[in-house]
Amino acid sequence: MPVGGVALSDDLGARWREADVLQAQYFHRVLAVQRDVVQTDLAIHTTRLTEAQLGGDHFLMRHERRMVRNLETEQRKLMAMLCALEHRFHVKGGVLS
Numbered sequence: 001m002p003v004g005g006v007a008l009s010d011d012l013g014a015r016w017r018e019a020d021v022l023q024a025q026y027f028h029r030v031l032a033v034q035r036d037v038v039q040t041d042l043a044i045h046t047t048r049l050t051e052a053q054l055g056g057d058h059f060l061m062r063h064e065r066r067m068v069r070n071l072e073t074e075q076r077k078l079m080a081m082l083c084a085l086e087h088r089f090h091v092k093g094g095v096l097s
Helices: 007-055 057-087
Strands: none
Touching: 007 057
């Protein structure tokens, strides 16, 4: 029953699945880049916080603590989104498939 039956709906489903996977791959790459940027920023602000603590600069310590907290929150959110994508699309070898 190739016309109007299961074969057409299977083909359409396969194309939708492929489109979903392509979109998931794109968002996975974007989120991974954002995660890397956040990790770099977090390392910078953690170093600055340590320097502020050693220098006794309370204003700078407050600022850097806030920055570290915000970046840690953003990092957790990005990791959660990445994990959700990986779980939904069954990651194999680190690449959405």
